[in-house]
Amino acid sequence: MSTPDLHDLPIAEAGQQLRDGSLTSQRLTRHLLDRMATLEPSLHSFVLVTEERAMADATRADAELAAGTDRGPMHGIPYALKDIYDTAGIRTTCHSKLLIENIPAKDSVVAGKLAGAGGVLLGKLATHEFALGGPSFDLPFPPARNPWNTDHITGGSSSGSGAAVAARLVRTAMGSDTGGSIRGPAAYCGTVGLKPTYGLVSRRGVFPLSYTLDHCGPLSASVEDAAITTEIIAGFDASDPASADRPAPNLRKGLRDGVAGLRIGVPRNLYKDAEGLAPATVAALDRMANDLAAAGAVVQEIALPDYALFNACGRVILIAEAYAIHEDNLRSRPLDFGELLLMRMAVGATISAADYIQAQRLRRELSEAVNRVALRQCDLLLTACALGPAPRFADYPADRPGPMHIQTMPFNVTGNPALSMPAGFSDTGLPLSAQLVARPFEEALLLRAGYAVEQIVAAWDTPRSPALLAEAA
Amino acid sequence: MDPSPEERDAELDLLLRRGGLTIPPERYPAILLGYREIQAMMPLLRGPRTAASEPAGTYVLDTVTRERAA
Numbered sequence: 106m107s108t109p110d111l112h113d114l115p116i117a118e119a120g121q122q123l124r125d126g127s128l129t130s131q132r133l134t135r136h137l138l139d140r141m142a143t144l145e146p147s148l149h150s151f152v153l154v155t156e157e158r159a160m161a162d163a164t165r166a167d168a169e170l171a172a173g174t175d176r177g178p179m180h181g182i183p184y185a186l187k188d189i190y191d192t193a194g195i196r197t198t199c200h201s202k203l204l205i206e207n208i209p210a211k212d213s214v215v216a217g218k219l220a221g222a223g224g225v226l227l228g229k230l231a232t233h234e235f236a237l238g239g240p241s242f243d244l245p246f247p248p249a250r251n252p253w254n255t256d257h258i259t260g261g262s263s264s265g266s267g268a269a270v271a272a273r274l275v276r277t278a279m280g281s282d283t284g285g286s287i288r289g290p291a292a293y294c295g296t297v298g299l300k301p302t303y304g305l306v307s308r309r310g311v312f313p314l315s316y317t318l319d320h321c322g323p324l325s326a327s328v329e330d331a332a333i334t335t336e337i338i339a340g341f342d343a344s345d346p347a348s349a350d351r352p353a354p355n356l357r358k359g360l361r362d363g364v365a366g367l368r369i370g371v372p373r374n375l376y377k378d379a380e381g382l383a384p385a386t387v388a389a390l391d392r393m394a395n396d397l398a399a400a401g402a403v404v405q406e407i408a409l410p411d412y413a414l415f416n417a418c419g420r421v422i423l424i425a426e427a428y429a430i431h432e433d434n435l436r437s438r439p440l441d442f443g444e445l446l447l448m449r450m451a452v453g454a455t456i457s458a459a460d461y462i463q464a465q466r467l468r469r470e471l472s473e474a475v476n477r478v479a480l481r482q483c484d485l486l487l488t489a490c491a492l493g494p495a496p497r498f499a500d501y502p503a504d505r506p507g508p509m510h511i512q513t514m515p516f517n518v519t520g521n522p523a524l525s526m527p528a529g530f531s532d533t534g535l536p537l538s539a540q541l542v543a544r545p546f547e548e549a550l551l552l553r554a555g556y557a558v559e560q561i562v563a564a565w566d567t568p569r570s571p572a573l574l575a576e577a578a
Numbered sequence: 579m580d581p582s583p584e585e586r587d588a589e590l591d592l593l594l595r596r597g598g599l600t601i602p603p604e605r606y607p608a609i610l611l612g613y614r615e616i617q618a619m620m621p622l623l624r625g626p627r628t629a630a631s632e633p634a635g636t637y638v639l640d641t642v643t644r645e646r647a648a
Contacts, residue, residue, distance in 0.1 A: 417623060462633060505611060
C-alpha cells in the first residue's frame with residue numbers, strides 16, 4: 106500500500122501489517138504527523154502535538170513487536186486524547202485559561218491503559234472549555250473546525266476528537282459524553298461515536314463535568330475501530346466510584362453476526378416534532394429502519410417518555426453538578442472562564458437542592474421506562490442523534506449559548522450504551538447520523554448492530570471524503 | 579423571548595448574589611435567558627413519584643470502602 110493511504114488503514118489491518126513486517130509504527134506515525142502539519146492549520150483539532158512522545162512510543166512498539174512482545178490490537182497504533190484526560194508530564198488544559206499551565210503527575214486510567222496497550226499518543230485534542238463552553242473564540246486555543254466544511258462547527262464538546270478522526274489524523278480518539286459530547290461531534294463529523302454504559306470505562310483522572318452523567322468513550326473511524334478501543338479501555342476500576350465490577354467485554358467476537366432476529370424499537374415520538382429536525386434526517390432514519398428489516402431485524406415503533414422530560418432532568422443535574430465542581434473559580438476568577446462557559450455555568454447558582462433531588466427522582470423513573478419497559482419489548486432502539494447536519498459557525502450567536510439540536514441526553518440520564526452512526530449526507534454534503542441504544546453492558550450487541558448499519562449505509566452512496574482532505578490532496 | 583440588555587430579574591439577582599457570583603453586565607442577558615429556560619423546566623421535574631424513585635443510589639458505601647480494599 107502506498108504512503109498516502111496509510112491514514113485510511115483500519116486498526117486491525119494496520120496491526121496485521123505491523124506484525125507481518127510490511128509496515129512499521131514509526132512509518133505510520135511519521136505519516137500522520139506529516140499529515141497533521143498539512144491539515145491542522147485549517148482544522149485546529151489538536152491543542153498539543155506530542156511528536157517526541159509519539160515517535161518514542163512508535164520506536165518502542167516496533168522494537169517490542171520485532172522481539173515478539175505483543176501487547177494486543179492497539180500496539181503501535183496512533184491515537185489521541187481529548188484534553189481533559191490527565192497525561193503524566195504532558196499539559197492538560199481542558200481548553201481553558203484556568204488550567205493553561207496544568208501538568209498532571211499521573212495518567213488518567215484510560216490514558217494509562219492505552220499507553221500500556223502499546224498505543225502511540227499523537228497529542229491532546231481540542232474540546233469545549235471544561236467540556237461545556239463552546240465553540241468559543243475567546244479561549245487559549247481556537248475551536249476545532251469540521252473537515253467536511255470548515256465553515257461549520259464540529260459539535261462538542263469532544264470537538265477535536267471528531268475533527269481529527271474525520272480527517273483521519275487518527276483512527277480513534279478518546280472523548281467524553283455528559284449530554285452528548287461524544288455522539289454529537291461524531292454525528293456532525295461523520296464518525297462512529299460510542300458512549301459506553303455508565304460504569305464500564307473508568308473516569309478517574311478525567312476532569313469531571315457532571316459526576317453522575319459523565320461517560321468516557323471513543324470516537325472512531327469505524328465500528329471495529331471503536332470496538333478495539335473500547336475493549337482496551339473498559340474494565341473495573343476501584344478508584345472510580347461509578348465503576349461497575351464486571352468482566353471486561355469481548356466486543357469483536359460477534360461483530361459480523363448481523364441483525365437477523367433482533368427486535369429494534371423506533372421511538373419516533375422522541376424526535377418527530379423536535380425543533381431543528383431536518384427532513385433528510387427523518388428520511389435517513391426511515392431508510393435505515395427499512396434496510397434493517399430487510400436484513401432480518403424485527404423493526405417496530407415504540408413509545409418513550411417525552412424528550413422534554415429527559416432534557417429537563419439531564420440539564421438540571423448537569424448544571425447543578427458542574428456548578429458544584431467549578432463554584433470556587435466561578436466566584437473568584439469568573440473572567441478567566443470563556444464567555445459561553447460562564448453563561449452556561451452561572452445558572453447553576455439558581456438551582457435548589459430540591460430541584461436537583463427531584464431531577465434524580467425523575468431520572469430513576471425515566472430509566473425504568475427505557476430499561477424495564479422499552480428494552481424488554483425490544484433488544485435495541487434506533488432513534489435520532491443529531492437532528493440535522495452541522496450548523497455553521499456564523500449561525501451561532503456570539504453572545505449566548507447556541508441551540509443544541511441533538512437528542513443524546515436521554516441516554517446520559519439513563520446510562521444506557523448509545524452509539525452514533527453515520528447515516529448518509531445532507532444535500533449540502535454534510536454528514537447525517539442515527540443513534541442505536543442497547544441495554545446496560547450490552548455493548549457487544551450494540552456494536553454488532555452498528556456494524557450492520559455501517560454496511561447498510563455504505564451501500565447507499567459512493568464513498569466520500571471530507572472537503573478539507575480533497576483540498577489538501 | 580430574548581431579554582433586552584437593560585432587563586433585570588430580582589430573583590436571579592438575589593440567587594447570583596447569594597452564590598457569590600459577580601456577572602459582567604454584558605453577560606447578564608444570556609444568563610437571564612438560561613435562567614428562564616431552566617425555570618421553565620422545573621415543573622417537569624415534579625410529579626407523583628413511586629417509592630422506587632428515591633435517590634439513595636447517589637450514596638453507595640461500597641464505592642467508598644472498595645478502593646482501600648483493592
